[in-house]
Amino acid sequence: MSTARPSHHRAGSRDFRLLWGASAADGVGSQASGAVLPLLLLGLGHSAQAVGLVAGVSTAVGLLLGPLVAVPADRGARKRVMLASASVSALAMGCVALALATGRPPLGLILAALLVERLATACFEAAGRGTVALICPGPEQPRAIARLTAADQGALVVGPALGGLLYQAARALPFLADALSYVVSALCVRAMRADLGAPAPRERGEGLLREGAAGLRLVRSSPLLRLVLVWSATVNVVVVALYYGAVFTLQRAGHGGAVLGVVLAFSGAAGLAGALAAPRVAKRFGGSRVVTGVTWLLVPLAVALATVTGAWAYGLLFALVCLLMPLASVVLQARALQTTAPALQARTGAVLATAATGAAALAPVLAGALADRVSTAAPAAVCGAALAVLAVHTSRRPVRGALAAGAAG
Template identity: 85%
Template sequence: MSTARPSHPRAEHRDFRLLWLANAADGVGSQASGTVLPLLLLGLGNSPQTVGLIAGVSTAVGLLLGPLVALPADRGARKPVMIGSAAVAALAIGCVALALATGRPPLGLILAAVLVERLATACFEAAARGTVALICPGPEQPRAIARLTAADQGALITGPMLGGVLYQAARALPFLTDALSYAVSALCVSAMRADLAAPATRQRGEGLLREAAAGLRLVRSSPLLRLVLAWGTVVNAVVVALYYGAVFTLRRDGHAGPVLGAVLAVSGAAGLAGALAAPRVARRYGPPRVVTGVTWLLVPLTAALATVTGAWAYGLLFSLVCLLMPLASVVLQARAIQVTAPALQARTGAVLATATTGAAALAPVLAGTLADRVSTAAPAVVCGLLLALLAVHSSRRPVRGLLVAEGVR
């Protein structure tokens, strides 16, 4: 695979540090404001149904438009897309912070700002997915992905706590912090020295929609990318379903919010540790063993979640799930980058993200339905069955062979 990279290793390391900082700042800011947004909307007198509608619409916007907005990035405008998207997101959330600081903002303003910010974030994320392949040499990509994943996990731990503290001080502060984090991301990307323009692959006479769907066609035609899609979709949905299963189970047993917060904090720290350890584990045991081994280990852990009753036992098992998942996820993401041409990175990444995010968005609904109509243990049982099917599939010889193939597109 041919990639456009800086000619000097120091430039590569500098550009990756800037990308990491942009990603970390964005993650912390988004978690800080996203955590308190429902509290703000409820505090302004809106119903839970309205809060859920805003969350659902904003998520749907990113899911539907993600593959389309990745097209300009793959055409060579990756850096301008990232800078412009971060700037637009900063402006949108900054308007919310300003409105909160000066009075009672109307619901329409908040809804418009959230939708604009979600669209801008989808643009930024789609373009950023192609950046790792352009600034990191092939052997360094698993480690780079692990560090970016660790930043995401760290944001899940620090962002909500920061948002809660700031919201107690002044309700505009979490949104101001988010706006500043987008500004930091834009400055970091603008300071990168690498040429982030991948070679164009547009064919004469190819329509806009067909060109935008190139990533989907690649995923459909690539056995490896189909494996990444299936694994990511199932496992991400399982983790979200288990999270809501934890909420239902702990509430059933009479545990208050602080206990749930502690369980989530420990599980987030476990996910951070798993992401950092992923490259070393993959080098020691090999990608096929890591992916199949992790998938099989998730099965009994998930099944056990259906039987435990104590809060700390549930927290321990859920933390082990969060520890193991990044070990395989980093391997699969690295292989996906290696088999995707630079000019298709953003569109292909958007397709994969749309599938996994969509499944994760549906998981709470399914978990709640199972908990209401069957039992609070039902989500874990169903998740265990899904993981068992995925483990059988990933253990097949042809599938394992995909993880060691050296040929790239």
Template identity: 60%
Template sequence: MEISNAPGSGPSAPRSTEAAADRTAGPPGEAAEPPEGDGPARPPLPRDVRLFWTAHAADALGTQASGVILPLLLLGLGHSPATVGLIAGVSTAAGLLLAPFAAIPADRGARKPVMFWSATVSALAMAGVTLSVATGTPPLALLIAVVLVERFSAAVYEAAATGTVAMIAPPADYPRAVAGLQAGEQGALILGPALGGALYQVSRALPFLADALSYTVAAALVRSLRSDLRPERDESDPERTESDLRPQRADSDNDSAEKGTPSDARPRRLAAFTAELGAGLALVRTSPFLRLVLLWSTTVNGVIVTLFYGAVFTLQEGGHGGAPMGLVLGLAGAAGLAGSLAAPRLAGRISAARLLVAVSWLLVPLAAGLATAEGPWTYGALFGVFCLLMPLVVVVLQSRAIQETPPHLQARVGAVLATSAGGAAALAPVLAGLFAAGAGTAAPAVLCSGVLALLALRTTAVRGRLRGAAG
């Protein structure tokens, strides 16, 4: 789910996409019927979708521009690689742990204010880094504190933003909306590091200023959204979880708690909060399709990071410098952008189940080929095809996952999927290093090809059961 993944309680006009959603939406999990005359003359996406795209792309561009420079800044200030790695690991882990908690207020209806204020805090944090770097040598404690604040705020923003597509786009346009978000991320992967490097050559503070400005743009665009981003709750919805009813029961029991059992009030509130926190995981566990999304996204996220580090180790062993690695990343980013742009049309022509199985099997020989690749061009070509295919499935899975998830659980389900995929990506460099050190630089690719083969077998095995949900 979307990504990458905005809470809105402010002045909210009636949901602009409601009528279109009523015309196109089928039962949960079924593919929406395409509008009549679907083809080159498809109507433009709603204004809020375009604003949300721009906010997402600006945020991603600034993050990539500063993210590639922060390690260089820390190393340039005399800090060790171990310190740099520790800061990166702690900030990433903190964000993953915080996301499920931030998803609760978003699902309760605070999506827009949470997104706005978290983007604002991130902008202030990056402005603090800019000021401290521009005026001298910032102390490590200050940099760590500001980076953690920014990571916390960014995690809150990402968790709240999950599910926004369901509030601002009709179901028939979910693939186009998700593909736009994916394209923004891929474009940022291409342009962000180059922008950060160019700005760093002018002044080491400028990449962080660019990130602060990108957060400011995102906050302003989120605030200008007109759609009501609060989920509509249907009391008769059978998928409405027990956790959504418990807070009401706890409130209705306040009188009895005050009359003689005050000690019971706190455990009840804790139980209600725990149930709300776990509602997203509970839905993922009971939905075959969402379980597949979790398995596929977690596995492929971990694999692609492992393959990237395997490429770094192999190219370094072959005596290639940073330029060849930049070539690999550039080709991969361009291929990912092309895949994201092509995904909506393919989603309308090929069933999701068939596309999922086909891509899952195609990834296996690509990973195996990387085990024997040597030069940067070979790596770039194979890695590029891998990154071309992956968005085709990601867009389809995220679009259908939005349909599978009730509006009042969008952020929490998204947080579960993002935390699992992010955790796999965080562990991947460790596994790649261990396998490369113990069995050679080709070992990470061999490991990945085996894991992908198991994933393809599992995807094929459950395809029949998922036809109704996955297309």
């Protein structure tokens, strides 16, 4: 037994590195192509409404189908789903790159390719949510989630810059890079040695819709998972609304795109640092204190953002928001992972992701309406009020008890 444990640990570490590589490559490629997609569509002569339609439809596909496409992964086909999804996404983005390199593709072709890629990506993300629990021992899972979160934050910094540089060279290159990133992801998944199957036998008489709703039923019945859903959805709305608030505030103050780019790069680097520091902070102060404390600290930062117009002051405050947010987010994700059975990981994760992403999709509309009808300071002020309500909620004894029980579990 003494020789088997180090071997298993080494295998788990190797598989996690491969999972991290797949996630990082996917994130950088998706950010590179996504950042220039509006520029491409506008450059091809399509209207801003068409750009919004493409973005909205592709996002809606992932949101609506996420819990359903998670069913095959929870049935034990996790590795096959991830491999097939990455391959299909590579083919879809490769078709876009080829069409751009050879001519002027119609909007329908681009939309079709994006829908295929979005659905495949939803499958990949759903299958990947249960993988950490299968390849990492319980005590290592918070650190693993922190590293995956750091990869996402790093992609937010590197991806758009890479996409912009490639787009300047040739409009097809960002989409070719995205296709190649999916190839890297597929190769990483293929090289994983762990058995990624999960014990999720299909119940007789259960249809696809009922199986897909199993994650929703679990979230509704679990106080901890309800906290994760409420906290993630609220904070996602706040961060996206503050981002658009930064765009409106800096633009009306006369600052150009270069200043905004620096502000966003600085905030992305802060988010990366926060994700890497999260396990150590949680270990020192305890998960319940971190979640409650971070939520309260976000309140004055959001309120302060409503009072400043200078680029550097806004950038510093927004970076502090992005630094603090992952400290609590990693804790909550780890608790959710540790308290969810492997057979429900994909479907539960899809429900939580759908709620968070769907809420964030409403934030630009909210921020724009407030900025136009009230003032550019209004989005930050409303975000401060929402965070205050959330902070009060996280301070309630039943909520803190649910978080502590999740840690014990």
